[in-house]
Structures are given as structure tokens and as C-alpha cells.
Amino acid sequence: MYDITGNKVLMEVAVEDAESLSYHRFCEQYIERNRPVRIINITQGWSCSSSWKDVTGSLNYEYLLEMYGEELVPIVEGQTESHETHSRTLVNFREYLQQVESQAVGLKYLKDWHFFQCCQKRGFKPEYTTPIFFQDDWLNWWSDQKEALHQRSDDYRFLYFGPAGSWTPMHHDVLCSYSWSVNICGRKRWLLFAPEDVM
Known part of the structure; x- marks a missing residue:
């Protein structure tokens, strides 16, 4: 193949x-x-599977703007070979979405948005549930315990969003853990390497 x-x-x-x-x-x-x-x-029953897309299957900008438009989201600039050299800025999701819709965004990529925490803080029910296969989540268990004690804690539930052609450099998942990803709209190409090929 x-x-x-x-x-x-x-x-x-x-x-x-x-x-x-x-x-x-x-x-x-x-x-x-x-x-x-x-x-x-795997997304059966997730509201984002339908609400984030319009009747043609394209991104539902109107819904996303209404629900999350005022949130600040982290954006990385352009294509580079390393995460460390990315210029990261916080922008209003509305501004970013409008740039994506008008195709004026270039290759700016929304990366590492703590979407689950965003929903919790606003009193929203997240528009997805963690599938049974991934519910044994050690990384987020620690974060959730700290949140329950009202201690600031970042979680590892990220949302990514980008225009055609945006990408992430070769990397391993956070703390070399296992990770899961779901594509709601559009297409994503993955290149996976066996551990023995990159060590």
C-alpha cells in the first residue's frame, strides 16, 4: 500500500x-x-456531530459564533517544524472564525483550546462525551481532582481547529501518553510512526 x-x-x-x-x-x-x-x-449521540455542521456537512459558523464566539482561544501562526518556534496568541474565537470563513486566516491554527473547561466554567454541558474506551483517563483525573478543590488546573482535553493546509509538526502526545482524537468536520491526515522508528 x-x-x-x-x-x-x-x-x-x-x-x-x-x-x-x-x-x-x-x-x-x-x-x-x-x-x-x-x-x-464513535460520535453517535454527540450533539457537536450535528450542531457544528450545516445541512451540507460544512462548518456551521453561525452556531459556533453564537455559542462560543466570545471565548479567547490560542492561535499558532503559520507552518514551522517545531512547536517551540510557533508564535502563540490569544484571540477572540469570533475573530478567528470570521477569518476562517472569509479565507483570510492563512495557516493560523487554533491549538490546545481547553474546550471542556471552557464549557464547565460557562455552565454548558460539553457537546460530546468521552467514549468508554478512553474513560480510564489518568491525566485528566488529576486535573479534575484539583478543580474539585477549587485549585487552578489545566486539563488535557484540547480542541484543535484549522483551515485547509494547517498542520502540526511531528510530536509525541503530552507526557508520552496515549491520546485520542475525533474529527467532527473536514478531513485530517495522520502520519504515525512506530516507537522503534523514532527513538
């Missing part, structure tokens, strides 16, 4: 259906073996 650039792909990522994949089999086949998996039908 070859990718779109003509490079040979050594391993295909398994595809599972959330409706038939058990938690036990997920752990046994993927977590214990340190193997990636793409899980389809």
Missing part, C-alpha cells in the same frame, strides 16, 4: 466499529500491544 505522496506504507491502521468493539477487546488488541486504531461510529 502507498500513501498519497507515493511513499510505501509499512502497516495499515486497523479500523473498528464502536458499536461492536468491546472495551476488553480494545485494551487487549490495541492498548496492550501499543497499536493505533481508527474507531468509526
